[in-house]
Amino acid sequence: xxxFPEGFVWGTATAAYQVEGAATEDGRTPSIWDTFAATPGAxxxxxxxxxxxxxxxxxxxxxxxxxxLGVDAxxxxxxxxxxxxxxxQVNQKGLDFYRRLVDGLHxxxxxxxxTLYHWDLPQYLEDRGGWVARETAQRFxxxxxxxxxxxxxxxxxxxxxxxxxxxxxLGYGYGLHAPGRAEPAAALAATHHLLLGHGLAAxxxxxxxxxxxxxxxxxxSPVAPATDDPADQAAARRMDGxxxxxxxxxxxxxxxxxxxxxxxxxxxxxxxxHDGDLATIATPLDFLGVNYYRPNxxxxxxxxxxxxxxGVRLPPDVARTAMEWPIQPEGLTEMxxxxxxxxxPLPLYVTENGAAFHDYLDPAGHVNDPQRxxxxxxxxxxxxxxxxxxxxxxxxxxxxxxxNFEWAEGYGRRFGLVYVEYGSQRRVPKASAxxxxxxxxxNGLT
Ligand code: FCB
Numbered sequence: 001x002x003x004f005p006e007g008f009v010w011g012t013a014t015a016a017y018q019v020e021g022a023a024t025e026d027g028r029t030p031s032i033w034d035t036f037a038a039t040p041g042a043x044x045x046x047x048x049x050x051x052x053x054x055x056x057x058x059x060x061x062x063x064x065x066x067x068x069l070g071v072d073a074x075x076x077x078x079x080x081x082x083x084x085x086x087x088x089q090v091n092q093k094g095l096d097f098y099r100r101l102v103d104g105l106h107x108x109x110x111x112x113x114x115t116l117y118h119w120d121l122p123q124y125l126e127d128r129g130g131w132v133a134r135e136t137a138q139r140f141x142x143x144x145x146x147x148x149x150x151x152x153x154x155x156x157x158x159x160x161x162x163x164x165x166x167x168x169x170l171g172y173g174y175g176l177h178a179p180g181r182a183e184p185a186a187a188l189a190a191t192h193h194l195l196l197g198h199g200l201a202a203x204x205x206x207x208x209x210x211x212x213x214x215x216x217x218x219x220x221s222p223v224a225p226a227t228d229d230p231a232d233q234a235a236a237r238r239m240d241g242x243x244x245x246x247x248x249x250x251x252x253x254x255x256x257x258x259x260x261x262x263x264x265x266x267x268x269x270x271x272x273x274h275d276g277d278l279a280t281i282a283t284p285l286d287f288l289g290v291n292y293y294r295p296n297x298x299x300x301x302x303x304x305x306x307x308x309x310x311g312v313r314l315p316p317d318v319a320r321t322a323m324e325w326p327i328q329p330e331g332l333t334e335m336x337x338x339x340x341x342x343x344x345p346l347p348l349y350v351t352e353n354g355a356a357f358h359d360y361l362d363p364a365g366h367v368n369d370p371q372r373x374x375x376x377x378x379x380x381x382x383x384x385x386x387x388x389x390x391x392x393x394x395x396x397x398x399x400x401x402x403x404n405f406e407w408a409e410g411y412g413r414r415f416g417l418v419y420v421e422y423g424s425q426r427r428v429p430k431a432s433a434x435x436x437x438x439x440x441x442x443n444g445l446t
Contacts, residue, residue: 001444001445002380002444003443004384004443005387007394010070010072010395010396011071011072011073011397011398012066012074012397012398012399012401012417013074013075014055014401014402015118016076016077016078016079016120017031017049017052017119017120018049018052018400018405018406019052019055019404019405020049020079020082021049021051021053021055022054023049023050026091026093026094026097027082027093027094028079028085028091030122031080031121032130032171033119033120033178033407034048034050035123035178036177037049042180043408043409044408044410045410045411047410047411052404052405053420053425055402059100061427062401062427063101065401065402065418066110066401067108067110068437069417069436070437070440071440072111073111073113073157073397074111074112074113074401075114075115075397076101076112076114077114077116077162078116080116080117080120080122080143081123083095083098083147084122084143085122095150098147098150098151102154103154106154112155112157114151114159115159115160115161115162115217116140116161116201117161117167119162119166119407121136126179130172131189131193131194131197132172132189132190132193134193134272136193136197137196137200140197141200141201141203142204144158144200144205145205148205148209148212152208156212158205158212159215159216159217159289159351160201160202160216161198162289163219164191164195164198164216164218165191165218165219166219167190168188169187169191172189177408184267185267185268188264188267188270189268189272191246192270192273192277193272199277199282199283201214202216202283203280203283206283212286214285214286215285215286215287215288215289216251216285216289217351217352218244218247218248218288218289218291219292220292220335220339221244221295221335222295222296222334222338223243223244223297224236224297225297225299226297226298226299226313227299232299235300235301235307236297236298238259238260239312241259241263243296243307245257245260248343250278251285252282252343254279254281254282255278256270285346286347287346287347287349287394288347289348289351289352290336290348290350290351291350291352292335292353293352293354294327294328295331295334296312297313315328321355321356321375322355322357322413322414323355323409323413327375327378329378329381329382332383333385336386337386337389339391340386340392346392347394348392349393349394349395350383350397352397352399353396353397353398354398355372355375356414356415358414359403359414359430361419361421361428367419367430369431369432370431372417373432373435376432376435380396381445384444384445399415400416401417401418402417403416403418404416417430417433417436418430418433
């Protein structure tokens with residue numbers, strides 16, 4: 001029996017833009033994702049989050065689905081432009097929605113884990129430079145105060161940012177996510193301002209509420225060289241630098257990794273780093289959230305030294321998900337152990353783990369997803385191995401409660417424990433939902 005410690009938090013997760021819809025209702029203004037999704041060619045099939053899972057209008061149904069899973073916790077994010085639709089303006093109707101969500105969770109015995117930023121920057125801030133502009137970090141701390149004041153009596157666990165690497169690098173460095181800019185120098189400035197925003201928001205929340213638990217969620221992924229050729233090893237170190245250490249080192253050690261700074265000297269003078277910023281960024285964390293999906297293999301790319309373009313290889317003969325991501329649960333054990341050893345001691349949560357497969361509703365009205373069950377089972381066992389080796393892992397959240405808007409991939413990639421028939425908005429719990437409910441009930445696997 002793979003039992004988990006007493007008090008281990010079992011959860012599931014979503015993010016505002018991926019599920020809410022109601023993009024123009026009750027005062028919400030556009031985020032960069034509304035703008036990006038409306039850009040021809042940006043998102044597969046031209047999908048947008050305008051309706052998504054219509055969660056905004058189906059809150060009670062979805063709260064009941066969460067309760068049926070029997071989970072301890074639900075991780076969701078707040079839509080910044082719903083809460084602050086214009087600069088400096090607070091929208092009570094937006095806050096009321098999240099109040100209903102938090103109260104509805106408590107009524108069902110579920111603990112809310114709030115993420116303040118899961119990629120949907122107000123468009124009015126992008127128009128002033130977005131995360132490339134230092135001002136955005138300050139605005140983020142003000143927004144954190146607004147949300148905290150409204151929800152603090154019902155929320156103890158606060159995550160500032162979800163996956164700042166994705167915001168900075170896919171959004172500003174490679175142009176694959178909103179706002180669709182492809183300039184490494186912009187991605188570096190965005191990285192810094194996101195981290196600064198995290199530190200300022202964490203300080204603001206703690207100032208008001210010393211008992212609050214404040215953390216950040218990173219997408220972390222071990223990087224191995226494709227071969228033991230020194231050139232491939234150097235490529236792996238570059239990718240690990242950009243993906244993992246560029247975020248972990250300032251947060252935990254108060255400085256940027258010297259090799260990454262060197263790599264980018266030709267494109268940036270790093271003048272955006274001001275005195276005192278790194279002390280703010282390194283403010284103590286109550287927990288670190290880890291989103292783990294897959295590891296990476298890096299190969300040298302003669303065309304240049306860009307860490308990501310530097311040949312991300314897929315391991316041969318490894319099963320993949322519908323995202324084409326290789327299924328390698330041992331990468332989760334490796335990453336958790338590394339965090340403990342190199343960046344700990346530190347309470348950790350797996351804030352996202354899950355997989356997309358080509359699920360379908362069968363004629364009997366069931367969705368049978370044995371591959372997702374196998375994926376989740378294997379990753380929980382991998383997390384259990386890390387626990388057995390002393391890692392301070394406090395909880396695990398399945399991505400995702402519902403099939404939803406999978407960013408640039410649109411609705412074609414289904415990650416939910418619950419199937420969503422988008423035409424009717426009917427929800428059908430998949431076989432994995434029943435499996436997860438049993439795991440939570442048993443607090444482990446047999
Ligand atoms: C993560 C995101 C989450 C979801 C999963 C599949 O990078 O945080 O919103 O899209 O990937």
